[in-house]
Amino acid sequence: MIDRRNVLIGCAALTASASANANQNELSLIIGSGIGGSLDTSTRLLASHFSKVDINAVSTNRPAGNGVEAAIHVANQPANSNVILSNGISAILISPARERLPYDKDSFSPICMFSTAAFVLVVKSTSRFFTIGDLISAGKSGSISIANGGFAEQYTVAKIAEVTGINIVNAVYRSGGAAAQDLMSGAVDAAYISLASIAGIVASGDVRMLAHTSTDGSQIPSYSNVPHIFSIGSRDPGMLSYNYHALYASKNMPISRVRDIADKVQQVCRDSKFIDEHLARGMQPKFMGPNELRAHHDIVQRDMIVPYIEWLRINGK
Numbered sequence: 001m002i003d004r005r006n007v008l009i010g011c012a013a014l015t016a017s018a019s020a021n022a023n024q025n026e027l028s029l030i031i032g033s034g035i036g037g038s039l040d041t042s043t044r045l046l047a048s049h050f051s052k053v054d055i056n057a058v059s060t061n062r063p064a065g066n067g068v069e070a071a072i073h074v075a076n077q078p079a080n081s082n083v084i085l086s087n088g089i090s091a092i093l094i095s096p097a098r099e100r101l102p103y104d105k106d107s108f109s110p111i112c113m114f115s116t117a118a119f120v121l122v123v124k125s126t127s128r129f130f131t132i133g134d135l136i137s138a139g140k141s142g143s144i145s146i147a148n149g150g151f152a153e154q155y156t157v158a159k160i161a162e163v164t165g166i167n168i169v170n171a172v173y174r175s176g177g178a179a180a181q182d183l184m185s186g187a188v189d190a191a192y193i194s195l196a197s198i199a200g201i202v203a204s205g206d207v208r209m210l211a212h213t214s215t216d217g218s219q220i221p222s223y224s225n226v227p228h229i230f231s232i233g234s235r236d237p238g239m240l241s242y243n244y245h246a247l248y249a250s251k252n253m254p255i256s257r258v259r260d261i262a263d264k265v266q267q268v269c270r271d272s273k274f275i276d277e278h279l280a281r282g283m284q285p286k287f288m289g290p291n292e293l294r295a296h297h298d299i300v301q302r303d304m305i306v307p308y309i310e311w312l313r314i315n316g317k
Contacts, residue, residue: 023080023082024082024257024260025054025055025056026055026056026057026058026082027050027055027056027057027058027082027083027084027261028057028058028060028082028083028084029043029046029047029057029058029059029060029084029086029247030060030062030070030073030074030083030084030085030086031043031044031059031060031061031062031063031070031086031087032062032063032066032067032068032069032070032071032085032086032087032090032091033061033063033066033067033087033090033175034061034063034174034175034177034178035061035177036175036176036177036197037149037175037176037177037194037196037197038117038176038194038195038196038197038243038245038281038282038283039086039087039088039117039243039245040061041196041199041281041283042114042115042117042196042245042278042283043059043086043245044059045274045277045278046086046114046115046265046268046274047059049268049271049273049274050264050268052267052268052271053264053267053268054264055264059086063174063175065091065095066090066091066094066095066150066151067087067090067091067095068091068095068101070085070087070091071085071087071091071092071095071103071108071248072101072102072103073085074108074248074249074250075102075103075107075108075250075251076250077249077250077252077253078250078252079250079252079253079254081249081250081252081253084111084247084248084249084253084261085108085247085248085249086245086246086247086248087245087246087248088243088244088245088246089152089243089244089300089304089305090150090151090152092105092108092246092248092297093105093297093300093301093304093305094151094152094305094308097301097305097308097309098151098309098312105297107250107251108248108249108250108251109248109249109250109251109253109255109258109290110246110248110290110293110294110297111246111247111248111249111258111261111262111265111290111293112246112247112261112262112265112266112287112288112289112290112293113244113245113246113286113287113288113292113293113296114245114246114247114265114268114269114285114286114287115244115245115269115278115283115284115285115286116242116243116244116245116283116284116286117194117195117196117242117243117244117245117282117283118194118195118212118213118214118220118223118242118282118283119153119156119192119193119194119195119212119213119214119241119242119243120192120193120194120195120198120209120210120211120212120213120220120226120282121135121146121160121190121191121192121209121210121211121212121213121229122183122190122191122192122193122198122202122207122208122209122210123135123183123189123190123191123207123208123210124183124184124186124206124207124208125205125206125207125208127189127190127208129189129190129208129210130208131210132210132211132227132229132231132232133232135166135189135190135210136164136166136232138166138189139161139164139166139167139168140164140165140166140167142167143167143168143169144166144167144168144169144189144190145168145169145171145187145188145189145190146168146169146170146171146188146189146190146191146192147171147173147179147180147182147183147187147188147190147191147192147193148170148171148172148173148176148179148191148192148193149172149173149174149175149176149177149178149179149193149194149197150172150173150175150176151172151308152241152243152304152308153172153176153192153193153241154170154172155238155241155308155311155312156192156213156238156239156240156241157170157192158170158311158315159236159238159239159311160192160229160239162238163232163234163236163238163239164232164234169188171188175197176193176194176196176197176198177197179191179192179193179197180193180197180198180201183207184201184206184207190210194243194282195209195212195220195223195281195282195283196281196282196283199280199281199282202282209223209226210226210227211226211227211228211229211231211232212226212227212228212229213228213229213239213240213241213242214228214240214242215240215241215242220282221279221284222279222280222282223282237303237307238307238311241304244286244296244300246288246293247261247262247265249261255290258290259289259290262289262290265287266287266289269285269286269287
């Protein structure tokens with residue numbers, strides 16, 4: 001005779017197992033930026049491809065404090081949470097270096113990097129500036145205003161002004177999208193923002209790209225006609241900048257779960273459509289696993305964050 005109690009226990013166990021498996025296939029991606037920038041765009045592209053590796057992902061923007069609020073939220077997640085942070089230089093490295101926060105880069109389990117974004121100096125297509133040389137000449141005889149979307153970009157614009165000796169009004173906005181809006185309205189002369197933030201108006205021909213600032217000096221895929229900032233004659237590393245996009249979990253997440261997510265992201269990064277979608281927006285899929293991403297933190301800290309913090313100290317920012 002079948003024992004009804006044992007059957008019910010067995011059914012409950014199967015249900016619990018199925019629920020656990022279902023949870024393993026669900027992710028809540030917390031994007032530490034506003035809508036429309038490179039981080040938001042790349043994360044949403046990643047989420048749209050997760051179904052190919054049996055993951056159901058939901059993306060939510062939490063831009064408060066330049067991603068700090070999102071980082072705190074994820075850092076406090078329990079071990080069984082499927083809530084992970086999508087961010088990069090801003091919340092993980094810059095903000096903890098600028099101010100006292102309840103977390104630092106070691107408060108997270110790095111999962112993986114999945115893409116990088118190029119930054120460009122742009123003007124409206126109706127601008128009198130046709131080249132980076134035109135912009136520099138105008139800045140030496142008068143003043144030009146350059147909008148940017150954050151702390152790191154502010155530093156790069158300041159370094160360009162320092163290296164070239166031009167007079168720049170450095171206009172800092174809450175996001176690259178907001179900076180792009182004021183550029184198109186004519187409120188500023190130029191903008192220094194991620195190419196992903198303006199991909200649509202680049203395609204429409206409403207803006208002109210004067211220079212890019214990739215750290216390795218290479219051309220931007222799909223935009224090989226855009227000169228590198230070093231074309232002005234200086235190779236000061238302070239003028240180089242880019243953004244990377246990565247996933248982070250709380251330190252409570254089991255390493256087996258971290259590696260599983262990283263493996264699936266790596267599969268997405270190899271997808272030809274995912275690659276093409278990024279290249280068309282001035283971004284590149286770039287995968288780094290947990291250990292490689294952790295080592296990358298140290299490189300960025302040395303080459304970008306330390307000089308930036310020193311600049312803040314000297315300039316009383």
